[in-house]
Amino acid sequence: MSAFIKCQLDNFVSSKTKSNPLIYAYTDPHYPGLLKVGFTARSIPERMAEHYPTKSPAKPPYKIVFTESAMYEDGGTFTDHAVHTALRKKGIPNPDGEWFKCGVEDVRAHGLQVSPARRMGKIATRILPYVRSKKRL
Template sequence: MHLNRHIKSKQRVADYGEVLTPPHIVNAMLDLVKQETERIDSRFLEPACGTGNFLIEVLRRKLEVVKKRYAKRQLDYERYAVLAVSSLYGIDILADNAEECRRRLYQTFDAPYTALFGDQAKAACRRAVRYILQRNIVHGDALSLKAVGENPQPIIFSEWSLVNGSLLKRRDFTFRKLLYSEESPDTLFDASKMLVSDRGRNSRPMSNFFPRRPQVTPKIYAYADTNPQYAGLLKVGYTTKSVQERVAQQYPTVRPGPLPYRIVLEEDAIRNDGTTFTDRDVHRMLRESDIKQEIIRG
């Protein structure tokens, strides 16, 4: 390994302890949490991000997942690619590192986007990514929890979430209040304590900003109604309850004799990368496979 490839100058090493992590170490470390690196909405914070070696590899992995799922539908690709970008956060004490990290992350987003959609790629989508990166990658000091400058202000991170269509919702939080409880300032990442937005509202626990995976296991199911008029039809559904309980709710009147339905499918609604899907995703795939869908009105 050539050390000069991983340092910018001996002075920066002496002043800031700056050594850029080589790709093989980045990949080995990220492979320890491989499932999370391939979950589109999982959030990563690198408090000494340098030029972005870790964040760029996480984004590359996320975008591979986005491409596999949504390459045929540009709007869906854009929504989830932007969501992948918005899930990455970084801090670096050196301004040139923060700027280079933003630039490299943008290039990592834009290269596959342009390759897939060419002239159809949208300037508005690119502007959104640049804006998100400007907010998510901060020139700051992770120890003082403040931005670097003549009048240092608290570091603020934005939570981004998808809403209807191509819109994003933003909520801002100070880094300090994401780390420390008001009652116990020396408690780090205490998810049991409530944290308050820097705007003084929208109280929420740290675990909601960097959320843990849900404890419940969602299910996809399909059942057949035994009524002859529905012969050959299956009802596909999604639930976080037991499938038996959910299907039974569709038949509130209890009658003697055999059940008026037969459950033919019950599977976890979780992909290999840990993300979940719903019956809407199943219906969309069925339509794309030219499977006829009938709307039954009761």
């Protein structure tokens, strides 16, 4: 790969993070039939403490039903926004915010659509016209 193309790729590819970012989904009995799809670069317990900050003697009302890495093979990351977009494009009902009327398999299947190959396709779409224009000079 030429130094020019590598330099251009570096402008579009995020650097590798030292954290372990995750996409997660959970249920809450207050919202039956819905999954909340989120992202965290912290641990799941730390993130859930932000959703449910009030300590209670009772068991937490939520149940984590899905966690998966939010990292590409090259070390870059994606967020829940990409998964939300994929779910909406497939017509999954989204009554509000990050809550979806779907099952775990829907989140898993649509999360996989945010793949390294799609990412490279987006990068190539941005870079190739620029590279082609430079060759004409």
